[in-house]
Amino acid sequence: xxxxxxxxxxxxxxxxxxxxxxxxxxxxxxxxxxxxxxxxxxxxxxxxxxxxxxxxxxxxxxxxxxxxxxxxxxxxxxxxxxxxxxxxxxxxxxxxxxxxxxxxxxxxxxxxxxxxxxxxxxxxxxxxxxxxxxxxxxxxxxxxxxxxxxxx
Amino acid sequence: xxxxxxxxxxxxxxxxxxxxxxxxxxxxxxxxxxxxxxxxxxxxxxxxxxxxxxxxxxxxxxxxxxxxxxxxxxxxxxxxxxxxxxxxxxxxxxxxxxxxxxxxxxxxxxxxxxxxxxxxxxxxxxxxxxxxxxxxxxxxxxxxxxxxxxxxxxxxxxxxxxxxxxxxxxxxxxxxxxxxxxxxxxxxxxxxxxxxxxxxxxxxxxxxxxxxxxxxxxxxxxxxxxxxxxxxxxxxxxxxxxxxxxxxxxxxxxxxxxxx
Numbered sequence: 001x002x003x004x005x006x007x008x009x010x011x012x013x014x015x016x017x018x019x020x021x022x023x024x025x026x027x028x029x030x031x032x033x034x035x036x037x038x039x040x041x042x043x044x045x046x047x048x049x050x051x052x053x054x055x056x057x058x059x060x061x062x063x064x065x066x067x068x069x070x071x072x073x074x075x076x077x078x079x080x081x082x083x084x085x086x087x088x089x090x091x092x093x094x095x096x097x098x099x100x101x102x103x104x105x106x107x108x109x110x111x112x113x114x115x116x117x118x119x120x121x122x123x124x125x126x127x128x129x130x131x132x133x134x135x136x137x138x139x140x141x142x143x144x145x146x147x148x149x150x151x152x
Numbered sequence: 153x154x155x156x157x158x159x160x161x162x163x164x165x166x167x168x169x170x171x172x173x174x175x176x177x178x179x180x181x182x183x184x185x186x187x188x189x190x191x192x193x194x195x196x197x198x199x200x201x202x203x204x205x206x207x208x209x210x211x212x213x214x215x216x217x218x219x220x221x222x223x224x225x226x227x228x229x230x231x232x233x234x235x236x237x238x239x240x241x242x243x244x245x246x247x248x249x250x251x252x253x254x255x256x257x258x259x260x261x262x263x264x265x266x267x268x269x270x271x272x273x274x275x276x277x278x279x280x281x282x283x284x285x286x287x288x289x290x291x292x293x294x295x296x297x298x299x300x301x302x303x304x305x306x307x308x309x310x311x312x313x314x315x316x317x318x319x320x321x322x323x324x325x326x327x328x329x330x331x332x333x334x335x336x337x338x339x340x341x342x343x344x345x346x347x348x349x350x351x352x353x354x355x356x357x358x359x360x361x362x363x364x365x366x367x368x369x370x371x372x373x374x375x376x377x378x379x380x381x382x383x384x385x386x387x388x389x390x391x392x393x394x395x396x397x398x399x400x401x402x403x404x405x406x407x408x409x410x411x412x
Contacts, residue, residue, distance in 0.1 A: 029208075033206075033208035033209070033212075033216075036208075036209075036214065036215050036216060037208075037212065037215065037216025037219060038216070039215040039216060039217075040213075040215055040216050040217045040219065041216070041221075042221050042223075078222055078223075079221075079222040079223035083222050084221050084222065087219065087220075087221055087222060088216060088219055088221075091208075091211075091212055091216075091219045092208045092212065095201060095207050095208045095210075095211040095212055096201055096207040096208045097201060097202055097207075100198070100201045100202075100207075101198070104198070104326070104327075104328055105328065106328050106331050106332070108331070
């Protein structure tokens, strides 16, 4: 697979990652900045293995799939291509409108409300990780058992 | 007397002005990378994101070269691509260091081109090999702070380590940081008292062998290659810091060497 930096898939990725990370629709500027940023993506130096490719493919399907793939990638592939792309997209979102104000805002409100939001976030993260382990755990084991050079 | 000052950074211009005030003739020389056009110089950090035609290009680099990815080894002194001209190293320059990360400026104007109004006074032991001591320097810190713009605010350790000069007010923090500081200020007394929690910059011991301020623990070495003889508030120690993910704490004395 060599399409991880292809202009054909990047707008779709940008759209999904924008909704996952900031809950907004990607603007043409965000797509353009996200595409430009791929020139220095460290993953361009190598070929993603089977697990990296599977995580990226699932993440492109939609925000909830991205959450699932991200939950697994942050433990199994913390420096992999999916995490690199999410870091790039978050950097673009944080640097430009319309999402930068929301990203840099404080979660202000009554303590019970803030705690409730935090509990919700923790709950979603835990459930995402459990679901991700169910989905990707077997694939990860399978990829690990394959002889070297055949994983991709 | 005719004086040639090499370098027009914060130190160079301060010295040049002092010499001019004493009636000397000054020639100020500098060479290096030239600053480009500053976009929207009056805009705040947040306003830049809304007003620049290509904010991501400005903050991250035109092709994302300023993004710090997982597993990459970022510089401790992170700076945006718009400041690359200050730190772009000439091909013929060589330097290496251990346990520290020295900074070099290659811009006309020196580090003043990337000035953040932060600068720390020498400690007495820094000056043991100089023909003057800390007390001789102390009165001049006020002048330097006023001329080049050094800001400061009291933190929780100010009671143990009083200020060494009359600094300017600190630069205004971004709204998020201002909100956090305001919230902390409302709980400062309780956190300092009941939990022994202090929000402060680590301080260097006033002088070798001096009696340490009551309630503070000496630490042999802190993260980020700082020298020894720093202090942390009660409740903090290197053993606990080692348990924190991503906080490298080296035991023993920090060593450093530099070849230029």
